[in-house]
Amino acid sequence: MKKLLLHRVTRPFQTEIQLPASKSESNRALILNALAGGKATLTNLSEARDTQTMLRLLQADGPVADVLDAGTTMRFLTALYASAGRQKTMTGTPRMQERPIGILVDALRELGADIAYEKNEGYPPLALNGFSYSGKKELTMRGDVSSQFISAVLMIAPTLPEGLTLHLTGALGSIPYIEMTIQQMRMFGADVSADWDSRRIVVASKPYAATDFAVESDWSGASYWYSFVALGPEGSEVELLGLKENSLQGDAAIVDIMRHLGVESTFTGRGFLLTKIPVKEAFEWDFTHCPDLAQTISVIAAIKQVPAFFTGIESLKVKETDRVLAIQQELRKFGADLVEIVTNDRYQIKVSADGPQAGTEIDTYDDHRMAMAFAPLAMLADTVIENPDVVVKSYPRFWEDLGKILVIDEPAHA
Ligand SMILES: O=C(O)C1=C[C@@H](OP(=O)(O)O)[C@@H](O)[C@H](O)C1
Numbered sequence: 001m002k003k004l005l006l007h008r009v010t011r012p013f014q015t016e017i018q019l020p021a022s023k024s025e026s027n028r029a030l031i032l033n034a035l036a037g038g039k040a041t042l043t044n045l046s047e048a049r050d051t052q053t054m055l056r057l058l059q060a061d062g063p064v065a066d067v068l069d070a071g072t073t074m075r076f077l078t079a080l081y082a083s084a085g086r087q088k089t090m091t092g093t094p095r096m097q098e099r100p101i102g103i104l105v106d107a108l109r110e111l112g113a114d115i116a117y118e119k120n121e122g123y124p125p126l127a128l129n130g131f132s133y134s135g136k137k138e139l140t141m142r143g144d145v146s147s148q149f150i151s152a153v154l155m156i157a158p159t160l161p162e163g164l165t166l167h168l169t170g171a172l173g174s175i176p177y178i179e180m181t182i183q184q185m186r187m188f189g190a191d192v193s194a195d196w197d198s199r200r201i202v203v204a205s206k207p208y209a210a211t212d213f214a215v216e217s218d219w220s221g222a223s224y225w226y227s228f229v230a231l232g233p234e235g236s237e238v239e240l241l242g243l244k245e246n247s248l249q250g251d252a253a254i255v256d257i258m259r260h261l262g263v264e265s266t267f268t269g270r271g272f273l274l275t276k277i278p279v280k281e282a283f284e285w286d287f288t289h290c291p292d293l294a295q296t297i298s299v300i301a302a303i304k305q306v307p308a309f310f311t312g313i314e315s316l317k318v319k320e321t322d323r324v325l326a327i328q329q330e331l332r333k334f335g336a337d338l339v340e341i342v343t344n345d346r347y348q349i350k351v352s353a354d355g356p357q358a359g360t361e362i363d364t365y366d367d368h369r370m371a372m373a374f375a376p377l378a379m380l381a382d383t384v385i386e387n388p389d390v391v392v393k394s395y396p397r398f399w400e401d402l403g404k405i406l407v408i409d410e411p412a413h414a
């Protein structure tokens with residue numbers, strides 16, 4: 001198994017990083033452009049494997065669409081192909097076959113899709129066998145498992161002869177991702193109105209218009225650089241290029257979060273400059289609407305010795321791995337922990353008095369965010385990351401970029 005040794009950083013660093021583009025924006029733009037006839041110019045599409053997989057599958061016409069481990073690619077393509085009546089098998093990695101999809105399949109079936117489960121009820125692989133429009137104009141969907149099901153149905157809604165009114169139930173999570181979908185749909189000419197109080201989204205039947213779209217840098221990928229600055233030596237600073245002052249991405253919440261945990265962000269016109277500021281004493285955050293930041297923040301709080309309380313991290317259990325378990329297991333390697341307080345639905349970060357020791361080895365659970373969230377341990381001690389190639393899912397050049405601030409090689413006895 002390949003491993004990387006990240007050498008401890010002892011001197012302040014000042015650098016600029018050209019972040020990868022957002023895979024969330026890219027994958028929406030690709031679906032919308034496909035629905036609009038494929039004529040738009042999409043610039044700065046992400047080099048993330050999740051986006052490259054989407055591109056490849058949209059261009060291929062084979063009977064099997066293997067999305068690997070890309071959640072949005074699985075959910076968005078299932079809706080696109082099912083509503084177009086395409087015959088396809090939708091499949092992915094063993095982990096993808098454990099990630100739920102029943103809420104989306106039920107919604108598409110109500111609209112008229114013929115979909116069968118090839119193995120386990122509620123999970124991929126799926127057999128898409130055709131579409132015969134049911135005429136259904138209103139649907140109710142649960143929004144508490146994954147917002148991706150809602151985004152997937154929304155994007156195909158303008159292509160339905162009667163449009164669609166969606167009623168959302170349950171404790172809604174990842175709402176900014178649904179808002180991102182709606183904003184990008186509007187840019188492609190869709191007529192969508194969302195009322196979050198009554199939890200109703202109305203989409204008119206209307207052809208999409210091919211619209212050129214430039215993808216912003218990825219705020220989730222930005223979060224790891226906040227971590228390096230927060231944990232790095234005094235005087236360290238990083239300028240992150242390609243981020244906009246007003247983003248479509250909910251993970252821009254990292255700006256507010258890190259004001260508590262030791263980083264100030266200043267817009268420079270070409271991105272954000274991150275500088276160190278003092279850490280506030282206590283920290284509490286609800287990750288319901290920015291779940292992909294929870295791993296990054298867990299590591300920062302544990303090492304900065306901030307006794308933090310988290311809510312809204314339940315959805316982490318059905319992502320690339322059970323991320324709650326993975327965070328717990330890796331934090332325990334250096335005396336920290338993420339402890340569930342069952343009585344009030346919260347989790348508490350137990351801080352680490354000593355911090356990581358030289359040679360702490362981090363397992364990555366086939367999860368890009370485990371590798372990137374724990375890499376900042378190298379600000380304190382030599383750190384070994386196993387299976388580092390997992391980063392290709394969202395940030396293929398992560399280790400190359402990290403080479404700008406620290407020395408990376410292979411451990412002697414890997
Ligand atoms: O729509 C999207 O682009 C995403 C939505 C989120 O998933 P959930 O809605 O399942 O929380 C997020 O975790 C994922 O990385 C990307």
Ligand SMILES: C=C(OP(=O)(O)O)C(=O)O
Pocket residue numbers: 050069070071072073292319320369394
């Ligand atoms: C959860 C993620 O992606 P997806 O659900 O699209 O696989 C992620 O990138 O952290």
